[in-house]
Amino acid sequence: MPTLPSHWHLRTLRLELPQACISRRRPLVMGIVNVTPDSFSDGGRHDSVDAAVAHGLQLTADGADILDVGGESTRPYSTPVSADEELRRVAEVVRRLAEESSLPISIDTSKAVVARRAIELGAEIINDVTGLEGDPEMLDVARATGAGICAMHMRGTPQTMQDDPRYDNVVAEIHAYLAARRDALLAAGIPLEKICLDPGIGFGKTHAHNRELMAQAARFLDLGTPILVGHSRKGFIGKAIEQALGRPATRDELDAATARMAGDLAAAGVQIVRVHAVTQVRAAFVQSATIGT
Numbered sequence: 001m002p003t004l005p006s007h008w009h010l011r012t013l014r015l016e017l018p019q020a021c022i023s024r025r026r027p028l029v030m031g032i033v034n035v036t037p038d039s040f041s042d043g044g045r046h047d048s049v050d051a052a053v054a055h056g057l058q059l060t061a062d063g064a065d066i067l068d069v070g071g072e073s074t075r076p077y078s079t080p081v082s083a084d085e086e087l088r089r090v091a092e093v094v095r096r097l098a099e100e101s102s103l104p105i106s107i108d109t110s111k112a113v114v115a116r117r118a119i120e121l122g123a124e125i126i127n128d129v130t131g132l133e134g135d136p137e138m139l140d141v142a143r144a145t146g147a148g149i150c151a152m153h154m155r156g157t158p159q160t161m162q163d164d165p166r167y168d169n170v171v172a173e174i175h176a177y178l179a180a181r182r183d184a185l186l187a188a189g190i191p192l193e194k195i196c197l198d199p200g201i202g203f204g205k206t207h208a209h210n211r212e213l214m215a216q217a218a219r220f221l222d223l224g225t226p227i228l229v230g231h232s233r234k235g236f237i238g239k240a241i242e243q244a245l246g247r248p249a250t251r252d253e254l255d256a257a258t259a260r261m262a263g264d265l266a267a268a269g270v271q272i273v274r275v276h277a278v279t280q281v282r283a284a285f286v287q288s289a290t291i292g293t
Contacts, residue, residue, distance in 0.1 A: 004221060008148055015104070030106065032275065033097070053096045067104075071090035143188065149185065151198065196225055201229060202230075231265075
């Protein structure tokens with residue numbers, strides 16, 4: 001197994017990272033705070049400031065390590081929103097969570113102006129589904145603020161990514177993309193210790209591609225950065241449950257399957273998982289560690 005990074009350096013903080021296969025310490029859990037009316041999973045549930053803040057504080061109490069606040073849905077075929085609208089949704093949520101929660105705040109955005117304002121309000125991480133390629137000013141914001149960076153792989157845009165995605169070798173091609181983005185970020189002046197990489201489960205991949213990426217998650221550990229996987233409630237999980245049961249999956253069933261897969265990712269050495277149901281995932285880590293001892 002490759003040597004895994006021991007820390008992820010954020011804007012003002014330094015997160016200690018697990019080396020799951022060696023010490024069986026659990027991965028860090030990034031809890032999802034969607035402040036959107038149209039997220040694929042929980043759109044509209046937390047789209048007021050008070051509801052979103054309350055949800056973030058509940059995730060904190062549940063044992064999350066990071067809170068990821070997003071104000072624009074990136075589900076397939078979603079409608080983009082303006083920077084002004086995105087800021088209207090997230091700014092006060094970021095400010096209050098930075099004050100009221102003890103956890104580092106991540107801003108899930110591909111817009112530089114949104115990232116900059118969120119960091120001014122206390123965010124520590126920029127989580128960009130475009131790998132910091134969608135907005136030419138994002139690199140400048142990352143450099144100037146010193147924020148932690150999570151760069152994700154996505155083929156196309158949310159409006160096009162599920163239009164017949166094809167790969168000759170999905171794991172090898174995404175590994176090569178992430179290595180290239182890492183090198184581009186380094187060349188742009190972003191220190192390695194600030195970079196996290198994400199293979200982008202569900203972003204321009206078929207269900208079969210997603211299953212292959214999950215099965216071979218350990219392949220990405222040699223990139224020299226923390227690896228984040230965001231598989232929570234994704235369509236390939238729901239499809240597998242539907243095929244097994246002959247009916248659509250319930251949210252509880254999606255969360256249970258997400259938690260089991262998070263345990264598998266922990267065993268593979270993945271260091272960060274991004275999920276909706278923090279309590280279930282934390283319990284799965286305890287169970288997988290107990291089974292493995």
